[in-house]
Amino acid sequence: MGRNSLEKFVIVVVSFVIAFGSLLPVAQGQSDKKNGERSLRGYTASNAKSQIEWEEKMRALPKPDLLREYMKHLSAEPHHVGSAYGRQNAEWMRDKFRSWGFKAEIEEFDVLFPTPKERLLEMIEPERFRAQLKEPALTEDPDSGDENQLPSYNAFSADGDVTGQLVYVNYGVPADYEVLEKMGVDVKGKIVIARYGASWRGIKPKVAYEHGAIGCLIYSDPRDDGYFQGDVYPAGPYRPERGVQRGSVMDMPVHPGDPLTPGWGAVKGARRLPREEAKVIMKIPVLPISYADALPLLKALGGPVVPQPWRGALPITYHVGPGPARVRLKLSFDWSLQTLYNVIARxxxxxxxxxxxxxxxxxxxxxxxxxxxxxxxxxxxxAGRAMGESLRQGWRPKRTIxxxxxxxxxxxxxxxxEWAETHAEELxxxxxxxxxxxxxxxGWIQMGGSHSLERFINEVARDISDPKRNKSLWAALKDRRIEQAAEREEKRKIEARSDLAISALGSGSDYTPFIQHLGIASLNTGFGGEGGGGVYHSAYDSFAWYTKFSDTTFEYGRALSQFNGTIVMRLAGADVLPFEFTNLAETVNGYIEEIERLEKIAGAPKAVDFASLKSAARALDQSARRYEEALRKASAKNFEQVKQVKALNELLYKSERQLTNEQGLPRRPWFKHQIYAPGFYTGYGVKTIPGVREAIEQKNWDEVDPQMKNVSAALSALASQIDKATRLLEGK
Ligand SMILES: [Zn+2]
Known part of the structure; x- marks a missing residue:
């Protein structure tokens, strides 16, 4: 996953901070100098000095040529779940980590992973057409013709053989159905065709099913993903006419992981639900198709012409239907369990x-x-090889990596x-x-995560050089944001704030079980924003494509190894863990103000009262400021008066746990975090303070107060945890 999700979050969060971020006084900067020596947040003066030296040595180690070599090997053959090459890759990486001085093992799980047995899509009226459902091999890209490719499909689609009239539903999000309703178009008993974009793909069949559709096609429209964007592969990086975006349509906003073991580990011999009881498997057949396969279907639609924003870039006038196009969609899957191979190196x-x-x-x-x-x-x-080499040179992390x-x-x-669920208590x-x-x-560094780590990740970003610009990753990103800001006021706020805002995490990658299920503070990083492409989840996401169109010199890859390696080393060596809470309090306060401005709130049967939630947020802010003051004083004395440093660190790293609620969110108890969740109807896209926000958005008015209480309780629990940490810092 990845790719499509991160950048959108960054934009949302940046614009949010611009709109709502109050400018708190800057707490003690981390990169400032004390008597000519650089300080690091949470380090004594002498430990900071040696830490900085080790980090600098480590950062000299990652090599672009090795990144290229690993990529060439790992991407040489298809390596999906259950494939022979996937297992070989895991063993190869395990052996590499061992050779670098890690204790490395493979940990296996057995999970449900459906693969296609039969895929048929044909139009039977007004004319006959059978979709190819095949990505042709390209002579310019030797891997595109590899054997053992998974065909194009959506994992966790239902089995089915359905025939019905076709309806075009734009992106297939709830707002599109409101438009259809106004047009008098019903999808009940019909097959919908939606274009990729505007939501995570799994939302499209879910919403179609809720409206009574019996099947769902998802295609890549060239306007969003294809020739409208630029030259298509292999001439350019964009999606060619027969490229297909595979992907999961499991209802992950309810819970990710194995559908048969929700909430517990899918170890060998684990208790498993019968498949019929799994809540997250899609209820209707769903198939992704190329724009070459979609064109004849869309061309055969009658009915009203679509509203202007619904138009794609195919050479037709887009109509909604229903019909006269009638299609048959027949899908069946092999529902057997497959073995996963996680590599765990320590x-x-x-x-x-x-x-x-x-x-x-x-x-x-x-x-x-x-x-x-x-x-x-x-x-x-x-980054692992560089850490292993640092160990050989004498570096010793305080904490386990x-x-x-x-x-x-x-x-x-x-x-x-499955790993997070299996080891939940220990984690x-x-x-x-x-x-x-x-x-x-x-392009530019992208940073998302827990706002209690916002200051820390800003500190690290200031220490890593941008490979192409003569400045730090941090300065390059700041310049970029100022340049992209639409208004003077936005520019001024970015300039005035000491830290760059990081995005809140929704879903779309492996941080979800850690942050949203277990309440472990998390970060997500990567580079992007320069150059585009259209090979996401297709057979053309290959070594040839990457080395021609993406980070061709692997210099941004090296910078990411340096950045993440430094994050890990600095967390592993800190005397006092570098959590910081004023940025979190500011951000949460901004989320509350944002929810207060939701338009739907005007429709509430009685006025929604934010007073107690706001007072909890204010108390959190005060606790956060007292902690900063105590940290400043304790740090100036090299933490000499701190008697219980282990207890202090435990309070700090368990702070994020306070933001969870054991009952979880309404209708999805697996998601326990009260501040961050993927949207129930957006998928990857984050909903902040999701219990309250979604209650208002969905007009579940009875839920607003109880959800507000849960969030207030979480903020209060966090504030008192911070107060305890403050007392330990003060030597009490
Ligand atoms: Zn991914």
Missing amino acids: IEGNAYPDEWIVYGNHHDAWVNGATDPISGMVTVME ILCAWDGEEPALLGST KQKAVVYLNSDSTGK
């Missing part, structure tokens, strides 16, 4: 072995997946979720931070 901490810094990327792909996920996976490997190569991310975040005790990456390209 370096034991020498002072706090039971405090874990976990850093992962998935290794499974839909086809060869050079971009998704190998571009990110190789940066984890190269665990590097993970997840299997089964593409179908449903399977490898990470809740020991996990300090989860750091994730996935597809990465070129």
